[in-house]
Amino acid sequence: xxxxxxxxxxxxxxxxxxxxxxxxxxxxxxxxxxxxxxxxxxxxxxxxxxxxxxxxxxxxxxxxxxxxxxxxxxxxxxxx
Numbered sequence: 001x002x003x004x005x006x007x008x009x010x011x012x013x014x015x016x017x018x019x020x021x022x023x024x025x026x027x028x029x030x031x032x033x034x035x036x037x038x039x040x041x042x043x044x045x046x047x048x049x050x051x052x053x054x055x056x057x058x059x060x061x062x063x064x065x066x067x068x069x070x071x072x073x074x075x076x077x078x079x080x
Contacts (some may be wrong), residue, residue: 026052029064035071038064 016027042064
């Protein structure tokens with residue numbers, strides 16, 4: 001009985017803690033190979049009213065991940 005209670009408690013803790021603890025939930029520009037892929041994701045999430053699209057448009061011009069191949073190349077982060 002004690003083992004069953006422990007197992008049930010463990011499952012309950014894992015199922016409630018996992019969504020809140022999930023890091024990397026949203027994609028970044030590094031998640032895409034091209035600007036076109038990033039733009040499709042950006043448009044889909046924005047249109048659906050979901051989160052996770054704002055960080056893809058650093059300069060707020062409506063174009064996601066400008067620095068990826070196929071993008072304008074403007075406002076790119078400086079390399080270290």
